[in-house]
Amino acid sequence: MTIPAAELLDWYARSGRDLPWRDPALSAWQILVSEFMLQQTPVARVLPVWTSWVARWPTPSATAAASAADAVRAWGKLGYPRRATRLHACARVIADEHADVVPRDVDTLLTLPGVGAYTARAVACFAYGQPVPVVDTNVRRVVARAVRGVAEAGSPAAVRDHAEVAALLPDDARAPRFSAALMELGATVCTARGPRCAVCPLSRCAWRERGYPAAATPPRRAQRYAGTDRQVRGRLLDVLRASASPVRQHDLDLAWPDDEVQRNRALSSLLRDGLVQRTGDGRFALPGEG
DNA sequence: CTCCAGCGGC
C-alpha cells in the first residue's frame, strides 16, 4: 500500500499547523536550530525558546561567539541540555570550517556535532529542498500503519525505513512538503496513543483495512525519571543556571542533599559531558565562564 | 541497548 501525495498534501495545506520554522524565508541555520530543539521535545515547548534563540543568535558565527554557558541558559528547561552544548559546538564547526554556511549534503551534515540521521536529512530537505527521506518517530509510525498495516514501527531499522519512505516521496519539488505532512499527520492525527482515525485524510490505510491489529511485541518499559541520575543532573544544573558566578560544592549539595553517592555520580557525569566545569578555585560553573 | 530532562496528557 502507498500514500497518495495529493491526498496528504491537500490535507496538510488545509489542516497543517502554522509553525514558524516552516516559513520558507528562514535561513538554514534557523531551521537547524529548530531541529535540534525538536529532538524528543514537543512543538509547544520549543516555540518560545526557538523564537528567542534565533532572534538573539541569527547565524552560526553569532552563536559561536557566545559562551557555551549562555547557550545552556538560553536552552532553559527544554530538557537534554547536552543538545545546547552540541548546538553551540555545531555552530563553531560551521563558522570555522564551513564559512558560516550550513552544509547542504547529508554526509557533511552528519559530521556535525549533535546531527544524526534524522537531523541531517531534515536540514537537507527542509532548508535546501532536497528529496531525501526524513524519518522521525512520527513518520515511522504513520508508514508502519498506513503502508505496512501494523500498529507500531518496531525497533529502529534506519536503512529499511529510509528506503521505504524514499519510495513514497514524490520525485519533484513537493518532496519537502510531503515529508512535513507525514510528520504532521503523525503528530496530530496518527498519534501513538488514541489515533484519531475518524478524521484521517487518507482514503486507504493498511492498518484500518486489517482491522487495527494490536502491536505484536509488548511495549518497552517506560522510562523512569523520578529518583534517577537525570533528575539529579537537572537539579544541579538548576543551581548553576540560576547563578551568575561559580558556585561552591556546598550549594550543589543542597540541591540533592540525601544521597551523596548519587549526587557525586551525577556531578561527575555533568563534568564528563562538558555541561559543568571546575574553576581554578575549586568551585563549579557552566562551561565557558568563570 | 542505555542514558539523557522535563513536562503535559490521559
Place this chain on the structure above:
DNA sequence: GCCGCAGGAG
C-alpha cells in the same frame, strides 16, 4: 503514575 515526545551518542 505512566506514556510519549520532529533523536544522538557511547
